[in-house]
Amino acid sequence: MRDLDDTDRRILGLLLDDARRSWRDIADAVDLSPPAVADRVDRLEDLGVVRGFTVDVDRSKLRRGTQTLVTLDVAPRAASAVADSLAEADAVEHVFTTAEERVVFTGTVPTDDVLSVLDPNVAEDVRDYEVSLLADRSWNPAVDDAELALTCDECGNTVTSEGQTRELDGETYHFCCASCEDSFVEMYEDLREGVDG
Incomplete structure (x- = not known):
């Protein structure tokens, strides 16, 4: 690769x-x-x-709520579900999950009802939140001297240049080694046979 x-x-x-x-x-x-x-x-x-x-889209030029930065303190191990719910919300622009299992997002939301952007099934996982009004925002992703850092679809390790890539039923998968690729493909084919059989 x-x-x-x-x-x-x-x-x-x-x-x-x-x-x-x-x-x-x-x-x-x-x-x-x-x-x-x-x-x-x-x-x-x-x-x-x-x-x-x-x-x-610069949502500050459109009237539909207030530009906010929201930090959510969530129940243990609920950060992923809360972040996924927020990623689906139209009002939310960016979602981040910290190492401390906090969820931070930016969006144009009603300041008096921030939790309205969450799916009711995960809203109960929010223990506390802090809202800051944004005066300005800037989003400047950069590539600089970044290296490719794919994750092995079998074991979760980083895929290096010695890694493998395999396409199965139109979907591309990446593996750190031939052993992981063989294991994944075997499981994939077993599951496919089970569905087709």
Whole structure:
């Protein structure tokens, strides 16, 4: 498996600056052909590094609540479920889970009813929360000299450049070694046979 190189990082940086940039424009900037740029972006999408091309809407220019930063203190082991619920909410822009199992999110929500953005099934897991009104926001993701850090779909270890990639039924999976790949594929095929049989 090939790691990210400087050209991949430059392409990612250009897409972060303007995701609507044409392949031709990117190709000129990185000294490749447009089809070569498209192939690299396709590979980055297959790896999950690029998850899509979105519009960055400045919600402060739209009237629908107040720009807030909310920190939730949640019940033990509930952070993942609460974060997943928030990620589905239209009013929520970014969700973070800290190592201390706190959930932090930004969004345009009614300040008098912050918990209304949560699914009722997980709202009960929120023990306390703190709301801060945002005066301004900035989101500046950068690639710099980042390295590829995929997670093995079998054991959870980091996949290095010696790792394996396998496509099963149109879905791409990554493995840290051939042993993990073999184990995963065997289990996958057993499950598929059980469903089909």
